[in-house]
Amino acid sequence: xxxxxxxxxxxxxxxxxYKVTVLGAAGGIGQPLSLxxxxxxxxxxxxxxxxxxxxxxxxxxxxxxxxSTVNGYTPEDAEGLKKALTGTDVVLIPAGVPRxxxxxxxxxxxxxxxxxxxxxxxxxxxxxxxxVCVISNPVNSTVPIVKEVFKQKGVYNKNKLFGVTTLDVLxxxxxxxxxxxxxxxTEKVNVVGGHSGYTIVPLLSGTKHKSTLTNEQRDALTHxxxxxxxxxxxxxxxxxxxxxxMAQAGARxxxxxxxxxxxxxxxxEPSFVDSPLFAEEGIEFFASEVxxxxxxxxxxxxxxxxxxxxEELIKTAKVDLKKSIVKGQAFITKA
Ligand SMILES: NC(=O)C1=CN([C@@H]2O[C@H](COP(=O)(O)OP(=O)(O)OC[C@H]3O[C@@H](n4cnc5c(N)ncnc54)[C@H](O)[C@@H]3O)[C@@H](O)[C@H]2O)C=CC1
Ligand SMILES: O=C([O-])CC(=O)C(=O)O
Numbered sequence: 430x431x432x433x434x435x436x437x438x439x440x441x442x443x444x445x446x447y448k449v450t451v452l453g454a455a456g457g458i459g460q461p462l463s464l465x466x467x468x469x470x471x472x473x474x475x476x477x478x479x480x481x482x483x484x485x486x487x488x489x490x491x492x493x494x495x496x497s498t499v500n501g502y503t504p505e506d507a508e509g510l511k512k513a514l515t516g517t518d519v520v521l522i523p524a525g526v527p528r529x530x531x532x533x534x535x536x537x538x539x540x541x542x543x544x545x546x547x548x549x550x551x552x553x554x555x556x557x558x559x560x561v562c563v564i565s566n567p568v569n570s571t572v573p574i575v576k577e578v579f580k581q582k583g584v585y586n587k588n589k590l591f592g593v594t595t596l597d598v599l600x601x602x603x604x605x606x607x608x609x610x611x612x613x614x615t616e617k618v619n620v621v622g623g624h625s626g627y628t629i630v631p632l633l634s635g636t637k638h639k640s641t642l643t644n645e646q647r648d649a650l651t652h653x654x655x656x657x658x659x660x661x662x663x664x665x666x667x668x669x670x671x672x673x674x675m676a677q678a679g680a681r682x683x684x685x686x687x688x689x690x691x692x693x694x695x696x697x698e699p700s701f702v703d704s705p706l707f708a709e710e711g712i713e714f715f716a717s718e719v720x721x722x723x724x725x726x727x728x729x730x731x732x733x734x735x736x737x738x739x740e741e742l743i744k745t746a747k748v749d750l751k752k753s754i755v756k757g758q759a760f761i762t763k764a
Pocket of ligand 2: 527528534566596657658659661662670671
């Protein structure tokens with residue numbers, strides 16, 4: 430027992446020494462995400478970049494007594510983005526505009542595609558070996574954009590590119606617990622596919638409630654998980670979309686990437702990744718559980734046994750997914 434504790438505490442203090450960079454750090458997600466990263470003991474160097482406000486956020490967060498230094502940069506420093514990225518291990522990208530009521534995530538493409546392309550170019554130049562975690566919407570298109578930029582730069586590593594879909598997983602646990610009357614912290618739901626409407630596919634048949642949920646409950650839950658983002662967009666009424674729950678989701682995902690880099694075993698998270706699962710059908714990216722390790726993705730898990738209902742959801746998801754992926758790719762390759 431003693432040796433196990435000693436070993437674990439050794440691995441979490443001796444090896445943990447990571448630089449993490451947030452691009453879009455002064456935004457609605459960026460600020461609370463940066464705060465949560467300041468509390469992660471594996472992060473020893475936190476770099477915050479935004480076109481505005483990042484030095485202020487960095488100064489504020491830097492007073493929290495954890496063992497990391499925090500620096501903030503804007504384009505006012507011509508080398509700011511380079512400084513934020515050089516030597517970094519993990520890059521999180523929540524830069525870009527959020528939705529307003531009545532918009533789909535795809536409606537953000539025209540603005541966010543260019544932002545993500547430009548930031549990906551800088552990451553390829555200054556941090557080509559970093560794990561890149563894309564939060565900016567539409568994730569189903571922005572992640573393929575990053576891939577194409579990295580390919581053009583000759584630095585693409587499919588094991589280090591992630592679309593962050595963790596918020597769908599958090600919502601699934603919470604919403605399921607509300608229906609089942611259980612503790613949400615013990616609910617685990619695998620959510621696969623993509624990160625937008627019908628491309629979000631919760632696999633409720635893989636939960637412990639498989640045989641107790643009625644079909645009506647299953648249908649309603651599935652719909653709520655698929656369109657959970659809309660609830661927040663509507664409630665915020667023009668002031669943006671999910672920021673605080675997304676910060677928690679992003680911090681959890683980054684924490685898992687760091688655990689993997691740090692050599693922790695059996696770290697598994699669903700993520701939208703360059704995947705062989707449906708590649709033969711021309712769908713290059715798909716979200717499923719991945720095992721994270723010292724080199725990024727160690728293993729991409731299959732979907733497991735699906736119910737007929739879920740098979741149908743996957744079929745529908747694939748149609749939208751393919752279009753969004755191709756749209757992202759074309760933005761770079763046909764530019
Ligand atoms: N993957 C997911 O599950 C989720 C994704 N999102 C997406 O995250 C993105 C950000 O959302 P919010 O933080 O609410 O928006 P926000 O508008 O509050 O913040 C965005 C930040 O990005 C910055 N920014 C814009 N262009 C930039 C550039 N070229 N370089 C660096 N920073 C830049 C802005 O100055 C701003 O501070 C949106 O696209 C939103 O749709 C939101 C929630 C969940
Ligand atoms: O709904 C949005 O636009 C933001 C988002 O991706 C989410 O909350 O899942």
